[in-house]
Amino acid sequence: MKKYAVFLICLSMLTCTAIPAFAEGEQNPTTGEATIGTEVPETHDLKLTITGDVDVKVNGVDGKEFTVERLSEPVLEIKANDGEKIIKVVLNGEDVTDQVVDGKLKLPSVYEDGVYDLSIETEPISDSSSRSESSSQKAETVSAYSTQPNASNANPATGVAGGVSLGTAILLAAIGIARQKGSKDEE
Numbered sequence: 001m002k003k004y005a006v007f008l009i010c011l012s013m014l015t016c017t018a019i020p021a022f023a024e025g026e027q028n029p030t031t032g033e034a035t036i037g038t039e040v041p042e043t044h045d046l047k048l049t050i051t052g053d054v055d056v057k058v059n060g061v062d063g064k065e066f067t068v069e070r071l072s073e074p075v076l077e078i079k080a081n082d083g084e085k086i087i088k089v090v091l092n093g094e095d096v097t098d099q100v101v102d103g104k105l106k107l108p109s110v111y112e113d114g115v116y117d118l119s120i121e122t123e124p125i126s127d128s129s130s131r132s133e134s135s136s137q138k139a140e141t142v143s144a145y146s147t148q149p150n151a152s153n154a155n156p157a158t159g160v161a162g163g164v165s166l167g168t169a170i171l172l173a174a175i176g177i178a179r180q181k182g183s184k185d186e187e
Contacts, residue, residue, distance in 0.1 A: 042066050045113045048075065052120035054086070055079045068110055077107040080122045110176040 007010055046066045050056055057077040058066045068074050078100065080086050089097045089105065106117070 042070055042119065044053065044070060044110050046110065047115045049115065049117045051118065052119070052122065053081060054120045055081075056118065056120075071109045071111060074107045076107065076118070078103050078105060078120060080120075083125055084122040085125050086120060087123050088119075090119040092117050120135055 004094060030171075044067070046058065046068055048056060048058070048064045048066075050064070055062075056077075058074050058077075059068070066074070078086060078089065086100065087097075087101070088095065091101050091105070091107075168174065
């Protein structure tokens, strides 16, 4: 037991011994004070890796390698080709589509050189005039007030008005049955 105690005391003395640390820098020989400094660059280099058929500019400049000021917040300007729209933007594996406003994505403050992987998905813009035309035609055929013979009011069994009356009738019948059962239970 004494051997273990002596061993633990020796071990604690070794671990508690102060070990001096030295820093490189200018040292005042009279006071023993040292000045330690660092150099911070004024600019940082950014590299873009772009996946997708789009044009990307950083702060209005074309290219894939840029130099920006330290702690600046660069803006990526993303432009899809004619006839296409941007549907998804992924920056370094994170979906940032909701942060894109008017084709512009603001990056966080830059404090070091970095590589940004930008993946952009686009889709063709569909012709809105043909879509609105077909939906207005559908609205005509469903209208209950239409005077056309093929409108939904021509056959109430298949139209909106018929479906509403049938649903109302079923609901009222269910309420009536529930009332009858309730009154029989009370007697």
